[in-house]
Amino acid sequence: MNTRPQHRDGRLDGQTILLLAVNGLFVMATALSGTYFGVYIWKASNDYFKLGWFTLITHLCMGITFWIAGNAAKERNKMILLRLGIAISAGFYALVLLLKGNAINYIWLLGLVQGVATGLFWLAYNVVYFEATEPDNRDKFNGWAGTIASSIGIVVPWTSGWLISLLGGDNGYRAIFISSACVFVAAIATSFFIRNRKTSGSYHWRWPYKLLKERGSEWPTALGALASQGVRESVFGVLIGVLIYVQTGSEMKLGNFMLLTSAVGFASFLATGKWLKPKWRYWGMLTGAVALIAVILPMFAGFSYGTLLAFGLGAALFFPLYILPITAAVFDLIGRDEESVGRRVEYVVARELALNVGRIVGMAVFMGVISFSKTPLAMKWLLLAVGSSPLLSWLFMRKVLARGKRAELSEG
Structure with a gap:
């Protein structure tokens, strides 16, 4: 029996609002400290390679966690x-x-814990x-989730940067790490109001491999699109914040960067979530992908706070056009029929594994490049190469999006 809610008018009910709240609290806790954790590692080591190893171990452990924990999500209680x-x-x-000052010596342990935690959530x-x-x-x-994340990004990272500057290095970082832990506790409390919808059947361990081998299915190309999405995420998620700190030497400047870019992202997610209809996903994602590549080009004039800010504002403006279509289209594939709905856990595991394959590839490329050269020119070409992956993602997804557009028009 289908226990999923029906919202023919497109409204959000109490359960979706609670889920938005849990997501918002998780994002807030991560924004409090996660924005600065890369800087924290950099300050302790002055080594991009240490930062790369932490991120690579995190993504490896995330992928393993997704695959193993899928069994518990399917056959036990996902909440x-x-x-x-x-x-x-x-x-x-x-x-x-x-660990305090010794944290840098336990990168492998921190990456493992972070990967397991993020994978489970x-x-x-x-x-x-x-x-x-x-x-x-x-x-x-998705539009509201992005809007909430962007509104959090306006205030929270700036506040963290202000606290670090006000209290001084170690005391400031201690304050934001404690604050993050408290917000995570609030997220746990909120999650108890969300229902656990039971799934039936046994977990199919080889489902991701099965999807890749399906001929005539849209899933092999969808997984390719997701892997391409992950390539950009891992490198840009780590490198941009550290580059801003390296150029300015100030956590407060990083906080200002996050405030300005998140304000633009807030407006863009709000507008895109409201106005982007399924029949417009094809052109919307293409526009977003091309624009995300174009905004990298100002950095070839040189790494400075100004060029990094220009990139950040442009990326924040166009990112929703890219990410909302692929996210919604992939989940629509999962919900295509009752058989797919029954395998929703396996499909989500396959989705997350594909994303993590891309993240691992992106971080491996990053580490390979910096092992040969850490010059600004090498970094710029790295960012352009990795930052072009959204267009590859669209190329993989274009047939899926086109079919969705035709179906929407025929129904209309």
Whole structure:
């Protein structure tokens, strides 16, 4: 029996609003400290390679966690996994506080803990997200999730930068790490109001491999698009914040960067989530992908706070056009029929594994480049090469998006 909600008017109900709240709290806790954790490692080591190893280990452990925990999400209680992921995320920052100055010597342990925590949370969250939304309200939900994340980004990273500057290095970082742990606890409390929708059947361990081998299916290309998406995420998520700190030597400047770019992202996610209809996803994603490549070009004039800010503002403006279509279209594929809905956990695992393959590839490329050269020119070409992956993502997705556009027009 189908227990998923029906929202023919595209509205969000109480469960989706609660899920937005949990997501918002998780994003807030991550924004408090995660924005600056790369800088924290950089300041302790002055070594891009250490930062790369932490990120690579995190993504490897995330992928393994997705695959193994998929069994528990399918055959047991996925909400326990979600809360466990949040709790371990809080434990991650407690571990950083415990290790203090020795944290840099335990990069492997920190990467492992972060990977397990993030894997558990996003696996459970994405299954619950699929269960709580429908094709007619999925774009709206994603738009609101992006809007909330951007509004958090306006205030929270700036506040963290201000605290670090006010209290001084170690005391400032200690304050934001403790604050993150407290917000994670609030997210756990909120999650108890979300229903656990039971799944039936046994977990198919080889499902991702099966999808890759399906002839005539849209899934092999969708997984390729997701892997391409992950390539950009891993490198840009790590490198941009550190580059700003290297250029300015100020956490406050990084906070200002996050405030300005998140303000633009807030408006863009709000508008895109409201106005981007399924029939416009094809051209919307292409426009976003091309624009995300174009905004990298100002950095070839030189790394400075101004050129990095120009990139950040442009990326924030166009990122929703790129990310909302691929996210909604992939989850629409999962919900195509009752058989797919019954395998929703396996599909989410396949989605997350594809993203992590891309993240691992992106970080491996990053580490390979910096092992040969750390010059600004090498960094610029690295950013352009990795930052062009959204166009590859669109190329993989274009047939899926085109079919969705034709179906929408025929129904209309």
